[in-house]
Amino acid sequence: xxxxxxxxxxxxxxxxxxxxxxxxxxxxxxxxxxxxxxxxxxxxxxxxxxxxxxxxxxxxxxxxxxxxxxxxxxxxxxxxxxx
Numbered sequence: 692x693x694x695x696x697x698x699x700x701x702x703x704x705x706x707x708x709x710x711x712x713x714x715x716x717x718x719x720x721x722x723x724x725x726x727x728x729x730x731x732x733x734x735x736x737x738x739x740x741x742x743x744x745x746x747x748x749x750x751x752x753x754x755x756x757x758x759x760x761x762x763x764x765x766x767x768x769x770x771x772x773x774x
Contacts, residue, residue: 696761696765699760700723703754706754714749719742721737732769736765743755743758
């Protein structure tokens with residue numbers, strides 16, 4: 692089954708809102724937005740990287756796994772476009 696980046700990010704954001712956990716929302720501030728342009732996708736990639744690095748104290752292990760999976764998916768997708 693294909694990884695669904697938007698469904699994953701929407702689920703994470705909904706969970707953080709329910710818990711009133713604002714720090715991950717701040718670190719991922721570039722989403723939601725129009726991701727049609729590559730520069731916006733790179734900004735999202737940077738936000739996911741920051742979330743992996745700085746958000747560990749605010750994320751559950753499952754959320755960290757999903758953030759890492761989203762980061763890896765987007766990085767691979769962007770690498771294929773650039774190369």
